[in-house]
Amino acid sequence: MELKINNNFKQFESVQLSVQELLDLELPGKQNGIAVAVNHQVIPKPIWKNTLLSENDHILIITATQGG
Template identity: 40%
Template structure:
């Protein structure tokens, strides 16, 4: 199935949870400063393992960084 991740097309095979998908991007729940939106709704980290990714979903991964 095809999804959008940060505006880029990404093909995944079979059903995946949001947590499984994020692990492909080397992002885990233990990381700080990470926010994830699924179809414009922010998904709390505690819900990542229960949230199924569907075909045509739009996922935005945001990493907070310090600047100066």
């Protein structure tokens, strides 16, 4: 499966991934303070496990940072 993550194309061996599975692969242990959008739609954290991704989906992962 090919996905576009933060404007970079990435290939995955799995045919089916949920948002949570993608985050487990891309950001293991660093999932607090992030927001995820799939095809310009924000996905609430409680449904990451149940939201399945499709070939060529556009994923935006935003990480909160400290500072000011």
